[in-house]
Amino acid sequence: MKTIIHKAESRGFANHGWLQANHSFSFASYHNSEKVHFGALRVFNDDIIAPKMGFGTHPHDNMEIITIPLKGVLKHKDNMGDAWIAVLPNEVQVMSAGTGVQHSEINGSADEHLSLFQIWIFPDKQNVEPRYDQKKFEASDRKNKLQTLVTSIDENHESSLKIHQDAIISRIDLDSNTDFEYKLKSRNHGVYMMTINGKVLIDNSVLETRDAAGISETEAFSIIAEQDSSLLFIEVPMDF
Template sequence: MKTVLHKANTRGHFDHGWLRTSHTFSFADYYNPQRINFGALRVLNDDSIDPGTGFDFHPHKNMEIVSIPLSGALKHGDNMGNETVLHQGEIQVMSAGTGVVHSEHNASADKKTDFLQIWVIPDRMNVTPRYETARISNLIRRNEITTIVSPYPGTDRGLWIYQQAWFSIGELTKDSDHIYHFRSPHSFGVYIFVIEGTVVVEGQELQRRDGQGIYDTQTFGIKIKEDAKVLFIEVPAVE
């Protein structure tokens, strides 16, 4: 088993006034040659947007983009005609493919919106762009690791992307023990991101917003030191 550790305070952090953001991997003005990606996981941004502000229309191409609201209301619009408002307990997936233009704004006039923006390198280029949302709160069971994104339609619960990748969330209680089993023997590794709480993964303590990649194994143990919400992203290698 091999690991890579990314403590929360080592991420690239920027305060743009209306936006406070932390980048686990190199993104925009943050560049770290040791943090380009973890397998097919290319971007993991932890964003907080002030009321009435957001990202105006901008383009993307050939990337699988997953957004997970943590608090507040996230308003999405795109040139495919989609207009949605997402809340905690929901998720959106966008396959940028041949090209898409979209915007993301805080839909609230008085509360900030926090969300994770995650990019996964797809396993095929120039697909027809697509957009989907789903409620995941009704899938999640206490003290279970629940899949919310998987490869291609109909292969699991939740949404799907163009990649052999699985996103799972665990809402896990203090003093419980869990084993993560890789979904595929061909996966490169699993990236663990602690949204809230404190956990211990194979002896390494991870606190709020810490991340750790694990690879060269097919299982690993996780002990919950403090009630936690944990995101697991299992991805293949990329050349």
């Protein structure tokens, strides 16, 4: 098993005043030649956005973009006909940029900061028709068990959102002193695991809040929760 540890404090950081951004991989003005991507996972940003602020209309193409609000309210608008849709914690948003899309995202609250993860995954199909979707996932459904959020559009998995890549995004909330085994889809896949909060042990490495691990070249790995912990898994092809 190959394990890469990314401690929270090792991430790139940008303070834009209205935006506090942590970058797990090279992004914008942050560049680290050892942190460009993890397999098909290109971007993992951990953002805090001030009230009423956000990203004005801007373009994307040929990228699968997944947004997971953790606190506050995200509002999304795009040129596909979606006008200021609210996305709340326990909801997930996906957008296949494909041939090109223009969108805006802002903090929909006048007084509360917005905390979210934004994830970019390289697609396995180029120039697809752009699409948008979002869905609510009940927190109770990930209590000590894996909750699947996102899968490939080619997979017959009815309860998940879809993207154009053989990837799986999932969450779990583990009680303290609970063991869990994560099984990968294949040995050609790797998993980038973020500790949203808590403290866990993987392969003799301790991961605390916002620490991450990239795990590959294995069929499965074990996790021990030393505290109540919330985890996010992004499983992607490593040789995409």
